[in-house]
Amino acid sequence: MDTVPHTSKDKEKILEAIGVSSFEELLTSIPKRLRDFRWDLPCGVSELELAAELRGTAVRNTDFTSAVCYLGAGNYDHFIPAVVERLAHRSEFMTSYTPYQGEASQGTLQSMYEYQTLICELTGMDASNASMYDGASGLAEAVLLALRSDGRKKILLPQTVHPEYRAVVRTYLSYVGAEVVEVPALDGAVDLAKLRELLDGDAAAVVIQQPNFFGILEDAPEAAEAARKAGAHLIACVNPLSLGILKPPGEYGADIAVGEGQPLGNAVSYGGPHFGFFAVKEPLLRKIPGRIAGMTVDNAGRRAFVLTLQAREQHIRREKATSNICTNQALCALKGAIYLALLGREGIRKLGLLNVKNARETYERLLRIRGVSEFSRKPFFNEFVLYVDRPEEKLKESFRRNGILGPLPLARFDARMRSAYLFAVTEKRTPADLDRLVKAIEETKEGDYLASTGRGIKQTHF
Amino acid sequence: MDTSKLRYTETHEWVSLNGNLARVGITDHAQREISDVVFVELPKPGALLKQKQSAMIVESVKAAFDIYAPVSGKIVKINEELGKRPELVNQSPCEEGWLFEMECSDLKEANGLLTEEQYQKFKTQPTH
Amino acid sequence: MLRPEEELSKLIFEKRSANTASWLPSPGKEAEEVLKKIPKDLLREKEPEIPSLSELDVVRHFTNLSRKNFCVDTHFYPLGSCTMKYNPKSLDAFASFPGFADVHPYADEEDVQGALQLLHEMEIFLSEITGMDAFTLQPAAGAHGEFCGLLMAAAYHHSKGEKRTKVLIPDSAHGTNPASAALCGYEVVQIKTNPRGHVDPADLKSKTDASVACFMMTNPNTLGLFEEDILEISRLVHEKGGLLYYDGANMNALLGVCRPGDMGFDIVHLNLHKTFAVPHGSGGPGSGPVGVKKRLAPFLPVPRIRKEGDRYRWEHSAPSSIGKLRSFYGNFGAVVRSYAYIRALGKEGLRAVSENAILNANYLKKRLEDIFDEPFDGFCMHEFVLSAARYKKQGVKALDIAKRLLDFGVYAPTIYFPLIVEEALMVEPTETESKETLDRFVEILRAISREIQENPEKVQGAPYTTPVGRIDEVRAARQPNLRYHSK
Known part of the structure; x- marks a missing residue:
């Protein structure tokens, strides 16, 4: 393939x-010895050949068209209406840059403003930025914001928060001089008594993930109240798709709401690109990281949109900026906005109900299988943990044979979580899918190692 | 306003001294350089500052400027009105657009500040 | 009745038609029953003010919005330092294959061998392109890559028992460099640019000591000039035990021309959305892979891909790793596009990219030298910086010229960056623009230059043909209106 348009005469x-x-002759400023190297790269190929080759690579991955997906834990197999990509992939959105010249970028700017409004409406917050890289880095930035806004140095991070998110927070805090205290779990949710105990005058923020890593609904209002009493910020890391039916973080007192935007109209794409959303209450408005669009007027008094509050950002404030973020995930956020518009206010509730219903039906049906047992009795949204008393390898084999992806073995994160599985059940799952899942589990023989480890494990960790 | 009684810094703050109380703002020259002020991040009352330490930030659309404490001391009052009307810094830099008041901990420091005449000369030098 | 432009500027919240989300099945009555399993105080009471619109009205809304944008596919977009090149459409099609787009990050390794192979090969390609030893594809963007690279620099020095506190950065650098350094707890020290537009070696020498962790630079630098003393700079920094960091924002100049690894850089980040044809998407997503020399490889973020025989797997634990920078493995969809781009072009095609990017930039630079000041002599690489300072006497600024360009159907160059050039206009034509387009750009700038002499007010008042005129940014920042409130 060739992307250069010059004829030899032009050249x-x-x-x-x-x-x-x-x-x-144009390269004489480059030392000669730097220009002399062997470059071991393949030769180019035509689009025709490459398409065939990449199709070959792609089919070696098991995708949602060839298997039924019960995997979740941050990325979910939701249905994406065709309109989302048709619109977002229009050249004018896809091949424009960050809207520095507002007059020639009103489409992007207005859609950013609408996105920000939609996120505020969904989360019950006052102001949103135009997107972060993902939920995990968004959470880390929220923690940094909380640390920045007062002199406090401690972050309370429950063990019910996604382990990858916790790891990312720790990475971001590597050289910030803050202390991360992990709050233990009780019955799959934050141990509130422990949380209250740990909340002292040095706590800058409490993080709550809702639903949490295990799919369980935390008593977020209680956690918020505890944080408020101690003068700490509450950072709520929420699944945006759940907010059609779940209480928005702004209403239970979150100061910062963040989360992973993938469920809103973005393909899973092996974990990215998606977007993180980031919203705050009014007092933190000028401390937000990243781009923000604002409404104003033009020189004729007409409504216009522009990037604003830029003095917070790295290109102006440099080492004193609120964040180093520059490129964000604008196109993914746009998909989120289009998706929400297609749902409408009725649709977002309808979608929530479908998820809750499918998940609950799956949960109850699975519990009727011999050797499948409860992890927690707490309520959940579209994801839950069950113990499946089967050898993991056998289960895996059976799932593959039956064309099923998942559920997620939690032993992957903690060896002590052996035989605990996280199931995600979206609106896409059908009764036939469920039959297939049940069959796959039933086809494996019951194991015996739960007996040897004891059922009490849920009390001892997570 | 009679600016002849004011004292100045080389970072373009003015100081009006009344006993050990110092009212601080930025000069007309500084507000012109900054252009339209869109936001001021005022210091917290009670904050203790050393001379020349950054006390607060004044923002324009495309820039942010540190404002330095002209003397050491404690912040005792801030101009709350600027929260709603940051443009006062442009419109009336030496009166309504004042920024904060400090209790000086060492009045001798004020002796080192520039006089009106010295400042006028200083700001026209091309090198600052 | 609203005028057409008023109709077109209506917010989605100001429109109304019926929407029952009929693309979803009905949840049925029993769903409400299931909801009772959730305590009431965890449920939403007031529904969100999400608009209700028919599918057509949603389509019309966003289609009309899109028409208010300039983009590469519709306009010449010479935005310096952003590499607004044409991105072949085939790349988007490849990334949409279900085997890439509909794959779960927690799928068993057996189920994602294709994805892992692609990622593994991409790490090798990028290592070869830049002359580095190992790559991570995890960072989501350039600034994320900088953060990753500096964390590794810090971890490296710590592993040697050294406490280094400073990062050196040229005064011409992009703002993310100091912002990333600050995030890693470093003090930022600026290095001066000399009158020839290069890092001032004397200033660098005087500031390089055992407290310096790293010198971050781009090459070519943000003025579009190749740092010809790079080997000496490398020697100087390494002699004091510091590391050399390469910001790959300007890599579009160097493909097949020379390699950061050979220049002595220890850490490199690339912007796949600049050099490697990931569409910019109105500001993202991008991808910011980071490459290192062998001695820094133990510090790369986890997980790492390992190849054993013909199987690939993730290795999650590495004792010296800086940890994780984001969830999962990076912006995979972006990596697929860049992988395909590298495969499609191959080594000759990639070299042709940089050759023509350099040719186009020098051609424009030469043809514009009589109407703008060129602060630095000599040939440029893939971009160059002009100064519009001469037009100040007519009261016209770089900003005015940028806005006037929009009326001629050209997006504006980057303005007021780098900060060290007065009234800077930074032009990056990229390799995909034809001579005809470049010639037209020259003619337009000549016309604007004449206009400044004859009728400067016209330029100061631009643009006139865009959906809105000059925007009141002061008002936007003084009274922030960041979201719509329904009446």
């Missing part, structure tokens, strides 16, 4: 205009 004319006889 000659260009060289002549520059006043050199060969391209190499």
Whole structure:
């Protein structure tokens, strides 16, 4: 493939205009020995050949068209209406840059403003930025914001928060001089008594994930109240798709709401690109990281949109900026906005109900299988943990044979969580899918190692 | 306003001294350089500052400027009105657009500040 | 009745038609029953003010919005330092294959061998392109890559028992460099640019000591000039035990021309959305892979891909790793596009990219030298910086010229960056623009230059042909209106 449009005649004319006889003359400032190297790369191929080759690579991955997906834990197999990509992939959105020249970027700016409004409405917050990289880095930035806004140095991070998110928070805090205290779990949710105990005058923020990593609904209002009493910020990391039926974080007192935007109209794409959303209450408005669009007027008094509050950002404030973020995930956020618009206010509730209903039906049906047992009795949204008393390898084999992806073995994160599985059940799952899942589990023989480890494990960790 | 009684810094703050109480703002020259002030991040009352330490930030659309404490001391009052009307810094830099008041902990520091005449000369030098 | 432009500027919240989300099945009555399993105080009471619109009205709304944008596919977009090149459409099609787009990050390794192979090969390609030893594809963007690279620099020095506190950055650098350094707890020290537009070696020498962790630079630098003393700079920094960091924002100049690894850089980040054809998407997503020399490889973020025989797997634990920077493995969809781009172009095609990017930039630079000041002599690489300072006497600023360009159907160059050039206009034509387009750009700038002499008010009042005129940014920042409130 070739992307250069010059004819050889053009090229000659260009060289002549520059006043050199060969391209190499333009490179004289580069030391000769740097220009001399062997480059071990393949030769180019045509689109036709490459399409065939990449199709071959792609089919070696098991995708949602060839298997039924019960995997979740941050990325979910939701249905995406065709309109989302049709619109977002329009050239004018896809091949424009960050809207620095507002007059020639009103489409992007207005859609950013609408996105921000939708996120505020969904979360019950006052202001939103235009997107972060993902939920995990968004959470880390929220923690940094909380640390920045007062002198406090402690972050309370429950063990019910996604382990990858916790890891990312720790990475971001590597050189910030803050202390991360992990709050233990009780019955799959934050141990509120422990949380109250740990909340002292040095706590800058409490993080709550809702639903949490295990799919369980935390008593977020209680956690918020505890944080408020201690003068700490509450950071709520929420699944946006759940907010059609679940209480928005703004209503239970969150100061910052963040989360992973993938469920809103973004393909899973092996974990990215998606977007993180980031919203705050009014007092933190000028401390937000990243781009923000604002409404104003033009010189004729017409409504216009523009990037605003830019003095917070790295290109102006440099080492004193609120964040180093520059490129964000604008196109993914746009997909989120289009998706929400397609849902409408009725649709977002309808979708929530479908998820809750499918998940609950799956949960109850699975519990009727011999050797499948409860992890927690707490309520959940579209994801839950069950113990499945089967050898993991056998289960895996059976799932593959039956064309099923997942559920997620939690032993992957903690060896002590052996035989605990996280099931995600979206609106896409059908009764036939459920039959298939049940069959796959039933086809494996019951194991015996739960007996040897004891059922009490849920009390001892997570 | 009679600016002849004011004292100045090389970072373009003015100081009006009344006993050990110092009212601080930025000069007309500074507000012109900054252009339209869109936001001021005022210091917290009670904050203790050393001379030349950054006390607060004044923002324009495309820039942010540190404002330095002209003397050491404690912040005792801030101009709350600027929260709603940051443009006062442009419109009336030496009166309604004042920024904060400090209790000086060492009045001798004020002796080192520039006089009106010295400042006028200083700001026209091309090198600052 | 609203005028057409008023109709077109209506917010989605100001429109109304019926929407029952009929693309979803009905949840049925029993769903409400299931909801009772959730305590009441965890449930939403007031429904969100999400608009209700028919599918057509949603389509019309966003289609009309899109028409208010300039983009590469519709306009020449010479935005310096952003590499607004044409991105082949085939790349988007490849990334949409279900085997890439509909794959779960927690799928068993057996179920994602294709994805893992692609990622593994991409790490090798990028290592070869840049002359580095190992790559991570995890960072989501350039600034994320900088953060990753500096964390590794810090971890490296710590592992040697050294406490280094400073990061050196040229005064011409992009703002993310100091912001990333600050995030890693470093003090930022600026290095001056000399009158020739290069890092001032004397200033660098005087500031390089055992407290310096890293010198972050781009090459070519943000003025579009190749740092010809790079080997000496490398020697100087390494002699004091510091590391050399390469910001790959300008890599579009170097493909097949020379390699950061050979120049002595220890850490490199690339912007796949600049050099490697990931569409910019109105500001993202991008991807910011980071490459290192062998001695820094133990510090790369986890997980790492390992190849054993013909199987690939993730290795999650690495004792010296800086940890994780985001969830999962990076912006996979972006990596697929860049992988395909590298495969499609191959080594000759990639070299042709940089050759033509350099040719186009020098051609424009030469043809514009009589109407703008060029602060630095000599040939440029893939971009160059002009100064519009001469037009100040007519009261016209770089900003005015940028806005006037929009009326001629050209997006504006980057303005007021780098900060060290007065009234800067930074032009990056990229390799995909034809001579005809470049010639037209020259003619337009000449016309604007004449206009400044004859009728400067016209330029100061631009643009006139865009959906809105000059925007009141002061008002936007003084009275922030960041969301719509329904009446």
